[in-house]
Structures are given as C-alpha cells and as structure tokens.
Amino acid sequence: MSDAAVNLDQKLSTFTEHWSPRIISQFNDCDVMVVKAEGEFKWHHHDETDDFFLVLKGTLRIELRDRDVTLRPGELFVVPKGVEHRPVAEGEVHLLLIEPKGVPNTGDAATAAQKVSI
Amino acid sequence: MSDAAVNLDQKLSTFTEHWSPRIISQFNDCDVMVVKAEGEFKWHHHDETDDFFLVLKGTLRIELRDRDVTLRPGELFVVPKGVEHRPVAEGEVHLLLIEPKGVPNTGDAATAAQKVSI
Numbered sequence: 001m002s003d004a005a006v007n008l009d010q011k012l013s014t015f016t017e018h019w020s021p022r023i024i025s026q027f028n029d030c031d032v033m034v035v036k037a038e039g040e041f042k043w044h045h046h047d048e049t050d051d052f053f054l055v056l057k058g059t060l061r062i063e064l065r066d067r068d069v070t071l072r073p074g075e076l077f078v079v080p081k082g083v084e085h086r087p088v089a090e091g092e093v094h095l096l097l098i099e100p101k102g103v104p105n106t107g108d109a110a111t112a113a114q115k116v117s118i
Numbered sequence: 119m120s121d122a123a124v125n126l127d128q129k130l131s132t133f134t135e136h137w138s139p140r141i142i143s144q145f146n147d148c149d150v151m152v153v154k155a156e157g158e159f160k161w162h163h164h165d166e167t168d169d170f171f172l173v174l175k176g177t178l179r180i181e182l183r184d185r186d187v188t189l190r191p192g193e194l195f196v197v198p199k200g201v202e203h204r205p206v207a208e209g210e211v212h213l214l215l216i217e218p219k220g221v222p223n224t225g226d227a228a229t230a231a232q233k234v235s236i
Contacts, residue, residue, distance in 0.1 A: 004187060004195075005187055005188060005189050005190075005193045005194070005195050006193060006194050006195065007192060007193050008192045008193070008194070009192055024194075025194060025195075025196050026168075026196065027168050027170045027196050027216060028167055028168050028199075028218070032170075032194070032196070049146055050144075050145050050146050052145045052150075054214075056192070069122060069123055070123060071123050072123075074125060074126045074127055074174070075123045075124060075125050075126070076123070076124050076126070076142075076143060076150070077122075077123050077124065077143075078143050078144065078145050078150070081146075096172075098145060098216070100146070
C-alpha cells in the first residue's frame with residue numbers, strides 16, 4: 001500500500017516491457033496495476049474474477065467471442081468473470097488494471113507474467 | 119454491468135451535483151463510480167474497506183489525521199480501511215471511485231448519498 005499519491009505516468013515511465021503489469025497500489029484484496037501493451041494478447045478468461053481495464057493512452061480493442069469493445073483514453077470496460085476475451089493494442093497502449101491478488105494475467109499460472117511491485 | 123465501453127467524461131457530463139457518486143460499472147463485488155466534488159467533505163472512515171480515489175480533473179487534497187495527500191489528474195491514492203480522512207476539493211474535481219457495493223460514502227448510512235446507476 002503506497003502511503004503517498006501514485007502518479008500513473010511516472011510509474012509508466014519506469015519500464016518499457018509490454019504485457020508485464022506493475023503493481024502500483026492495493027485496494028482490499030486487489031492489485032492496482034499499470035501495464036504497457038502492444039499487439040495481440042492471448043485469448044483467455046478468468047474463472048473467479050471480473051477483469052477491469054481503463055485506457056490511459058492509445059486505443060485498446062477487447063475482442064470478445066461475439067463482438068469487439070474499443071476503448072480510448074478515459075474509457076473503461078469490465079470483462080465479466082468467465083467471459084473469454086483477447087486484448088489487442090494497435091500501437092502502444094497504457095492501461096490501469098485491477099485484479100484480485102495472485103490472479104494470472106493470462107488466466108493460467110503456467111503462462112502468466114510475473115507481477116512486480118514498483 | 120455495462121456491456122459497452124464506458125466513457126468517463128460522457129458519464130460526468132450527465133449531472134452537476136457535488137458529492138453524489140454515480141455508478142458507471144461494477145467489478146466483482148464493487149461499484150465503479152464517478153463523482154464531482156467541490157469544497158470540504160466530512161471526516162469519516164470505513165471500517166470494512168479501503169477507499170480508492172483516482173483524480174480525473176482538478177486537485178483533491180485528502181486530509182489524514184497525520185498528513186495531507188494531494189492528488190492531481192492521473193494520480194491515485196487508496197485510503198486504508200479504518201483510516202480517518204477528509205477529501206477537500208479546491209474548485210471542481212472529478213474523481214473515479216471504487217467501493218464495495220452498498221458502502222455509504224460518508225462511512226455512515228444515516229448521512230450517506232444515494233448512489234445512482236447511470
């Protein structure tokens with residue numbers, strides 16, 4: 001838990017990797033994270049949690065099996081628990097994510113990125 | 119649960135009241151809300167939950183008993199569960215808030231604003 005204001009752009013300036021979430025704060029049993037995205041992520045779902053996306057920069061297309069949801073800066077979408085989705089970033093996209101602690105970003109611990117606190 | 123992108127500025131444009139959160143999405147057992155703030159809120163705390171603030175516009179000072187935390191656009195702070203705090207907005211401030219469903223914004227159901235979904 002940070003004891004000071006957390007500046008999202010400052011946190012994003014500290015790394016360059018894509019699809020590698022950084023934990024910047026915690027809210028109850030959840031990690032609050034920023035991530036840089038570019039290109040296609042994996043199709044996946046989370047059996048036990050919704051998946052929160054807020055776009056800070058760029059355009060993110062969240063592909064669902066029946067439609068796409070396109071998010072621009074200042075737009076958010078929550079993928080319901082169990083719903084298959086694939087995030088696709090055309091160019092670099094910056095996101096704020098919220099997930100329960102320990103949830104693998106791919107929906108599968110074997111392929112998930114390690115979440116690092118910064 | 120919205121089934122489309124939620125544009126924060128569009129949601130904020132639909133009301134003018136201060137300190138009256140609007141529910142714009144849901145994430146697991148939490149309400150995702152936007153609120154317009156101006157002036158001093160009440161000193162309060164939440165026994166059962168952290169309190170998530172992300173500033174979208176303006177400057178919010180979160181007074182704690184031992185210090186102040188000042189938030190500008192693109193900055194967030196999570197007030198830990200049980201910690202007394204008083205948000206103070208100098209001029210109008212727009213915020214994204216996340217709280218478990220049913221949590222009174224003042225920490226006390228008797229004085230809380232009704233949270234309306236938009």
